[in-house]
Amino acid sequence: MRFISTRGGEKNISSSKAIINGIAKDGGLYVPTSFPSIFEKLKNKTSLTYEEIAFKVIKEYFTDFNDDEIKLAINEAYKDRFNVELKNNFLELYHGPTSAFKDAALLFLPHIMKLSKEKLNVDGDIVILTATSGDTGKAALEGFSNIEGFKVMVYYPMSGVSSVQEMQMVTQEGNNLRVVGIRGNFDDAQKGVKEIFGDNEFKEDLIKSKILLSSANSINIGRLIPQIVYYFYGYLQLVNKQKIKFGNKINVVVPTGNFGNILASYYAREMGLPIARFICASNENNVLSDFFNEGIYDKRRELILTESPSMDILISSNLERLLFEASGRDCNEIKRLMEELSKNGIYKVNKNIKDGLKDFYGNYATKEDVYKAISDMYNKEGYLIDTHTAVAYAALNKYISETKDETPYLIASTANPYKFPRSVTKALELDFGNIDDFDIIDKLYEYTKVSVPDNLKGLKNKNVIHKNKCEINELKKSLLDFIGVKND
Numbered sequence: 474m475r476f477i478s479t480r481g482g483e484k485n486i487s488s489s490k491a492i493i494n495g496i497a498k499d500g501g502l503y504v505p506t507s508f509p510s511i512f513e514k515l516k517n518k519t520s521l522t523y524e525e526i527a528f529k530v531i532k533e534y535f536t537d538f539n540d541d542e543i544k545l546a547i548n549e550a551y552k553d554r555f556n557v558e559l560k561n562n563f564l565e566l567y568h569g570p571t572s573a574f575k576d577a578a579l580l581f582l583p584h585i586m587k588l589s590k591e592k593l594n595v596d597g598d599i600v601i602l603t604a605t606s607g608d609t610g611k612a613a614l615e616g617f618s619n620i621e622g623f624k625v626m627v628y629y630p631m632s633g634v635s636s637v638q639e640m641q642m643v644t645q646e647g648n649n650l651r652v653v654g655i656r657g658n659f660d661d662a663q664k665g666v667k668e669i670f671g672d673n674e675f676k677e678d679l680i681k682s683k684i685l686l687s688s689a690n691s692i693n694i695g696r697l698i699p700q701i702v703y704y705f706y707g708y709l710q711l712v713n714k715q716k717i718k719f720g721n722k723i724n725v726v727v728p729t730g731n732f733g734n735i736l737a738s739y740y741a742r743e744m745g746l747p748i749a750r751f752i753c754a755s756n757e758n759n760v761l762s763d764f765f766n767e768g769i770y771d772k773r774r775e776l777i778l779t780e781s782p783s784m785d786i787l788i789s790s791n792l793e794r795l796l797f798e799a800s801g802r803d804c805n806e807i808k809r810l811m812e813e814l815s816k817n818g819i820y821k822v823n824k825n826i827k828d829g830l831k832d833f834y835g836n837y838a839t840k841e842d843v844y845k846a847i848s849d850m851y852n853k854e855g856y857l858i859d860t861h862t863a864v865a866y867a868a869l870n871k872y873i874s875e876t877k878d879e880t881p882y883l884i885a886s887t888a889n890p891y892k893f894p895r896s897v898t899k900a901l902e903l904d905f906g907n908i909d910d911f912d913i914i915d916k917l918y919e920y921t922k923v924s925v926p927d928n929l930k931g932l933k934n935k936n937v938i939h940k941n942k943c944e945i946n947e948l949k950k951s952l953l954d955f956i957g958v959k960n961d
C-alpha cells in the first residue's frame with residue numbers, strides 16, 4: 474500500500490513515511506492509493522474481538538510492517554486499556570483512559586509511529602505538535618507519555634475546553650510532555666500549529682538539531698486508519714444482537730468536528746461495510762450542515778463556544794479527504810478549493826463533487842436540542858449521554874422526521890457524560906447549587922447511579938503540573954522553550 478497527497482504534490486509514499494510526515498509537503502493530506510475490501514471475509518466471524526478486527530483492518534494499510542509488529546502494536550495499544558460497547562444503537566467509544574473516543578486512535582498512534590521511526594532510521598526526537606479542542610490533547614498525552622524518542626507539545630484554547638478536560642491535561646504525568654494554554658479559541662490554536670508545520674525553513678533548522686516535527690491531529694493517517702475498526706466492530710455487534718442480518722445496510726450518525734470520525738466510517742464503506750447514509754451532526758457551528766445542504770463551504774462566521782466543545786470547529790480538515798474521493802480523485806480541483814478556503818474563507822463545489830456527496834446528510838443541534846436529547850434519553854430510557862452524543866441523537870431525530878427513513882442506525886457515542894457534568898446536570902434540570910464541576914460529578918452520580926470512570930475520580934485532587942500559558946502569536950516561542958532550541 475502506498476499513499477498520495479490529496480493535492481497531487483506527493484505520490485508513492487510509504488506508510489511509515491506518511492505516518493511520520495503527518496501532512497504532505499504541499500499542504501495536502503495523505504490518502505491510501507486504494508481501499509481493500511474486507512467485509513465479505515467477516516461473514517460468520519461476528520465474534521471476532523476488537524483487537525482481531527483491528528488487525529484485519531490495519532494490516533491492509535500499514536504494509537511496511539509485518540504481522541507480528543502490527544499485532545504487538547495493537548496489543549500494547551488496547552489490551553486492558555480500551556474497549557467498545559454497543560448499548561442499543563449507541564456505540565460507546567469512550568471506555569479508555571481519557572473517557573473519549575479519541576483513545577481509539579491515539580492509543581495506537583504512538584506504537585505505529587515508533588515502528589515507523591525505527592523503519593526510517595529517524596535520528597533524534599520526534600516532537601508531536603497538537604492543537605486540541607479538548608479531547609485530542611489528553612489522549613495524545615496519555616498515548617505518548619514516557620514513550621522513548623518522542624516529545625509531546627499540546628496547545629489548548631483557554632476559552633473553549635471544559636474544566637474537566639483542562640484538569641485532565643494539566644495534571645498529566647510523563648517525562649516527555651508539555652501542555653500550554655493559549656489565550657484564544659481552537660481555530661487560533663489550530664492555525665498557529667498549521668503555520669509552524671507550513672514553515673519549511675523552521676523545520677529544516679530543527680532537523681539540524683535532530684528534531685523532527687510531527688502531528689497527532691486527525692490529519693495523520695496513522696490516526697485515521699484505526700478509527701475504521703470500530704465501525705466494523707459495531708456493525709458485527711448489531712448482527713450479534715440480532716438487530717440486523719449480515720449484509721443489511723445501516724446508517725451511521727456521527728457528532729462531527731474535524732471530520733475524522735465520520736470520514737473513518739466512509740473509509741469503512743469503501744472497504745465494503747454496508748452503510749447507506751452518513752448523518753453528519755454539527756453543533757451551532759454548523760458549517761458542515763450548511764455545506765451538505767448547499768454545496769458551499771463558508772467558514773466566514775464567528776466561532777460559537779458551545780457545550781460540545783470538541784466540535785467547536787469552523788475548518789474541518791478531514792473533509793478534504795472526502796472531497797478528494799467525491800471528485801473522483803481530482804487533486805487539481807482539491808488544491809484549488811483549499812486555496813480558495815485559505816484565501817477567501819469560502820468555496821463552492823462543482824456538480825460532480827456534489828453528486829459524489831449524495832449519501833451524506835448534514836444537520837445540527839442547538840443548545841435546546843442537546844438538552845432535550847439528554848433529558849429524553851435519560852427520562853425515557855434511563856440512559857445517560859454526553860453533550861456531543863446528544864448532538865448526534867438530535868440530528869438523527871431531525872433526519873428521521875424529515876425522511877421517515879427506517880434503516881437501522883449506529884450512533885457514535887463519543888464521550889462519557891461525566892466529562893461534561895455541568896451541561897448534563899442543566900439538561901436534566903437539576904440544581905446542585907454553586908459547586909465546581911468535580912463536585913457536580915459526585916452529585917450527578919448520587920442522582921443517576923451511573924458509574925464514574927476511574928480516570929475522572931479524584932481528578933480534582935491531582936497535582937497541576939503544567940502551568941504554561943501563551944498568546945496566539947507565541948506558539949513557536951513556547952515550542953522552542955520546551956525543546957530547548959535557540960532560534961536565531
Ligand SMILES: *Cc1c(COP(=O)(O)O)cnc(C)c1O
Nearest residue numbers: 608730731732733734783887888
Ligand atoms: C473530537 C471529538 C468529536 C469530533 O470528532 P471529529 O473526528 O473531530 O469529527 C466529537 N465528540 C467528541 C467527544 C470528541 O472528542
